[in-house]
Amino acid sequence: MMLMHILLVEPKYYSQYPPLGLLKISAYHKMLGDTVELIHGCGLPKYKPDRVYVTSLYTWAWRPVWEAVRFYKAMYPKAEVWLGGLYASLLPDHAAKSGADYIHVGLFSEAEDLLPDYAILSESERWRNWDGSIVFTSRGCNNNCGFCAVPLLEGKINLAKRSIKHLIWPGHTKIVLWDNNLLQSPYWRDILSEIEELCRDRNMKVDFNQGLDAALITDEVAERLSKLRYPGRIKVRLGYDYKAKGKFVKRAIERLNAHGIKGRSIMVYTLYNYTDDPEDFFERVRNVLEWGACAYPMRYEPIFALEKNKYISPKWDPQRLEMIQKFRRIVGSGGILPPYNALIEKFKRAKCFDEAFSIWRKKQ
Ligand code: SF4
Known part of the structure; x- marks a missing residue:
């Protein structure tokens, strides 16, 4: 079998994490004896590729993906361009219009259990220190x-x-x-x-x-989590997406607290703009703060959205969605609402969403 030169492309969208799928594909091709290069966005590789793999992430970040496919397709018309990743798996028909030769849906099973090739990140300015x-x-x-x-x-x-x-x-x-x-x-x-x-x-x-499933945080789990080491202040993330989940979230926080994981070490994602309304969301944020954990408001995006932050659910309106953003920017810390006394009190006293999410006025 002829050995190939493989080009891996991470399109130019924002991500906090290196492209894991590409790192696994790199390990797979190196195992076959091929040579592999990684590029961020559209650039000039060191060698002419025989095959190009372009990855993708959120559906709404499809434009840089199309741009990368078209760029490499035009530059190397003889190379096969494969497009995979989250967007390609969720919207394969849309992804096919990018001009890629092959759309890969789902996992790349041959590489799934391989140690990802983190060594290749040294070629990338962006991920060198990962x-x-x-x-x-x-x-x-x-x-x-x-x-x-x-x-x-x-x-x-x-x-x-x-x-x-x-x-x-x-x-x-x-x-x-x-x-x-x-x-x-x-x-x-x-x-x-x-x-x-x-x-x-x-x-x-x-x-x-x-995150971890609040309903499955038992005493045993909480105790075992308390023995681990964590890279940042947040140790445990939970989800409180609708009110009925409240009893599990409260119980999980109590169990974590009993084993020393407390306050700002626990972050609870509070979904909004889905089937909830502003008052329901307000109550969930208030609960989280009263239970002594951080709330992280998370705006719902439809799974197949092609534009970010455009969807407004029937029970929400643009003004209230903007109020949350503003509140997080001004009152929060990195978008997180921590359980400090003044904030807990504000939410306790508030009678409704509008009152809770209004910005404090300075005393005259
Ligand atoms: S959001 Fe729900 S369905 Fe999705 S991974 Fe978490 S618990 Fe599972």
Whole structure:
């Protein structure tokens, strides 16, 4: 078989994380003996590629993806251009109009269990100092939240791993878990044991990046979480998407508190602009603050949205959506609403959304 030169392209959209799928594809092709290059946006590679892989992220960030496909297709008409990633998997027909030769939907199964090629990040100005191993210990989720793309794309919990040590890059200091619902994995105890070991023996820190299911935070889970090391102030992220979930969120916070994970170490995503209305959202934020955790208002975007922040649900209006943004900017800290006394009091006294989210006036 002829060896190939592979070009991996991360389009020019904003992301906090390096393109994990491309790093796995890099590992796969290097295993076959191919040479691989990584480029951010549209640029000139060192060598002429035989195949180009372009990744994608949110559906609303499709323009830089099309731009990259067209750029490399025009520059290397003989190379096959493959387009994969989240946007391509959710909207393959739309993605096909980019001009890519092949649209890849879902995971690249040949590479799924390989150690991603983090070494290739040294070629990228943007990711040169990255030092976290990003790991999925499982895919999918057994819940069926209507606002979430996971059940649609990955189905119920599957591909659960009992061990993740082979996915940790030597020298990395962080483990970034991207599981959708780690605590639904049949092997969550084994995984937490390994993470405990990595924290203890290799001085690593863990980031449960996609949050933990509040309904599954038992005393045992809370105790085990309290023994781990974390890279930042936030240790546990939970979701409070609708009122009926409140009893689980409250119980989870109490259990975490009992094991020393308190206050600003807990962040609760509070979804809005979905099926809720402003008063429902206000109550959920008030609950979170009263329970002593940080609230992180999260605006709902339809799964297939091609434009960001355009959707307004029937029970919301542009003014109130803007009030939340302004409040987070002025009163919050990095968009987070922390449980400090003045804010808790403001929300306790407020009778409605408008009162709670109005900005304090200076005393004359
Ligand atoms: S629990 Fe989380 S991952 Fe699972 S469906 Fe709901 S939002 Fe998605």
